[in-house]
């Protein structure tokens with residue numbers, strides 16, 4: 157069975173970002189997937205120590221596993237991810253940025269995330285969503301992660317307001333495409 161992991165980069169566990177992630181996961185479940193969500197705020201997501209810059213061998217999957225065992229297991233066991241972040245000053249949240257930096261340990265020595273599949277959802281009030289999404293999607297792709305078509309969307313303010321009607325459909329599409337692509341990769 158395809159497993160899809162939602163990764164919430166908002167410190168708020170009941171905010172707009174979570175609603176978006178949940179919507180993608182619901183769609184993935186309708187496609188037969190097993191789903192789970194992790195709130196980065198529940199884990200000791202510290203900043204990257206830059207070991208890679210000193211000695212490449214200090215930055216490896218074992219270091220990540222020791223630091224964040226719960227998340228490591230979920231990342232490895234999942235076939236697809238939906239990364240969610242609020243826009244914080246035209247960028248990802250600090251939590252999400254630290255997390256992406258720590259993922260370096262999963263690509264530096266071994267490409268642990270290669271051929272995983274990911275989408276991205278961004279919540280904002282005014283502006284900055286596309287820039288923010290690219291700050292997630294570009295590093296993930298450099299880590300070997302596949303990004304399906306129509307795998308990125310954003311909402312402004314309350315997710316269920318009339319302004320976000322298209323977003324609701326796009327969230328559903330992300331769920332469908334994550335599962336579809338994960339299945340294709342799994343079968344091959």
Ligand SMILES: Cc1cc2nc3c(=O)[nH]c(=O)nc-3n(C[C@H](O)[C@H](O)[C@H](O)COP(=O)(O)O)c2cc1C
Nearest residue numbers: 166171172173242243244245246279280281282283
């Ligand atoms: C520190 C901080 C910076 C923010 N910067 C922006 C911004 O640059 N652009 C924007 O549209 N919204 C900005 N916001 C608003 C949040 O992106 C928005 O409220 C989002 O929906 C919050 O998501 P959440 O409910 O999942 O926490 C900012 C909020 C905070 C707390």
